[in-house]
Amino acid sequence: MISNLDFMQTEKLNFLAFIIPLFLLLMVMEYGYSLKKQKRYYTFDESISNLNVGIVERMCDMFSVSLFYFFFVWIYQNFALFQIEANIWTWLLLFLFTDFLWYWYHRYSHEINLLWAAHVVHHQSEDYNFTVAARITIFQAVFRSLFWAFIPLLGFPPFMMTVILLVHGVYPFFSHTQTIGHLGILEKILVTPSHHRVHHSSNEIYLDKNYGDILIIWDKLFGTFIEEKKEEPCVYGLTKPIQRYTFLWQHFHYLFEIGVSFQRARGFKNKMRTIFGRPDDIQPEIRAELEERLFSGTKQQVHPKVLSRYILFQSILTMLLLFFFLLFGNYLHIGQLTVGGVFILSSVICIGGLLEHERWVFPLEMTRLFLLLLFVAVSFPSAMFMGAILAVGLLQLCAYRILQSRYTSLLHLQRS
Numbered sequence: 001m002i003s004n005l006d007f008m009q010t011e012k013l014n015f016l017a018f019i020i021p022l023f024l025l026l027m028v029m030e031y032g033y034s035l036k037k038q039k040r041y042y043t044f045d046e047s048i049s050n051l052n053v054g055i056v057e058r059m060c061d062m063f064s065v066s067l068f069y070f071f072f073v074w075i076y077q078n079f080a081l082f083q084i085e086a087n088i089w090t091w092l093l094l095f096l097f098t099d100f101l102w103y104w105y106h107r108y109s110h111e112i113n114l115l116w117a118a119h120v121v122h123h124q125s126e127d128y129n130f131t132v133a134a135r136i137t138i139f140q141a142v143f144r145s146l147f148w149a150f151i152p153l154l155g156f157p158p159f160m161m162t163v164i165l166l167v168h169g170v171y172p173f174f175s176h177t178q179t180i181g182h183l184g185i186l187e188k189i190l191v192t193p194s195h196h197r198v199h200h201s202s203n204e205i206y207l208d209k210n211y212g213d214i215l216i217i218w219d220k221l222f223g224t225f226i227e228e229k230k231e232e233p234c235v236y237g238l239t240k241p242i243q244r245y246t247f248l249w250q251h252f253h254y255l256f257e258i259g260v261s262f263q264r265a266r267g268f269k270n271k272m273r274t275i276f277g278r279p280d281d282i283q284p285e286i287r288a289e290l291e292e293r294l295f296s297g298t299k300q301q302v303h304p305k306v307l308s309r310y311i312l313f314q315s316i317l318t319m320l321l322l323f324f325f326l327l328f329g330n331y332l333h334i335g336q337l338t339v340g341g342v343f344i345l346s347s348v349i350c351i352g353g354l355l356e357h358e359r360w361v362f363p364l365e366m367t368r369l370f371l372l373l374l375f376v377a378v379s380f381p382s383a384m385f386m387g388a389i390l391a392v393g394l395l396q397l398c399a400y401r402i403l404q405s406r407y408t409s410l411l412h413l414q415r416s
């Protein structure tokens, strides 16, 4: 957490957590609008999956933001080339510089396999709505921080950097929507929803275009700009759509693909190309091969009603939990943070498994229950709670089969 930002904290509460309900409200409004206009902007599985990815990223941010912050302060204090003072011109310069850095960070994320392995997750959604904006991973944040490191290196003070990175964090949310059409003169200067729709499309003519974050000028300058065309409606997602909602597969499939390509490539140069070359160099068939080997059956399309309701309920619960976890994070000790973090992560993996009707979901549910009790026990350490956890753990083991068949029949899980 950014403990130095006194103006954002009363006591130890982290008010940045309120960005979650705010963005969720905007998603609900967009969903309502799409229903009213009878547009299919939202599909259930894709929306849940997008939010799942975002939940984990927000949670990881809790732990990583201060690390990144100290990394930037360390660079500023030890290697800053200039001492830049805050005034209107340096703020303007910082804005242009960070937007320029973003352009190259984003472009390289599409052109270099290792970076694409992190960024691909953001592009997996076949829907295009505000939930896609939440579909960001912590790995992306790590790569992006390497680009952001140029800001303190140049000599911009950390407080200026923090403010401008907040702007870069919030602006892209609003470009992930189909509800906003052409914005007239603004289309010439800013990255608008129209420009970014193009970026998320897998249509041949739209590929590798419009990398900008706030200003579209960099794309125009470096030859990657294209306007959204009426005669070419956007088709969202990857050129070869991912066939799974399994959380870990969504995050790591491309690393596996790189691994297989690396293994098959002959000679040092070709092997290096699988890591630092372009995504076009990785054979698209490898993913299908891996999916066939690792998963049984095909992507589930239809859920029993009770299962959909349960998935929605669990997702809302996890988001609520994340909100309180972030808001009160500074009051929690390391034990609570660890158990709470693992609980949120396992909830998200569980929801992904439920979307796939996977049979490994049940043991994970048991683990979640156990983690919940463990959270109570580390919060109020006492022999009584420890004893209760042990008792529940034993009970779970003894009644495992009965509980499992009850769970699967209640949720109408087809695969078990």
Ligand SMILES: [Zn+2]
Pocket: 106, 110, 119, 122, 123, 199
């Ligand atoms: Zn992208």
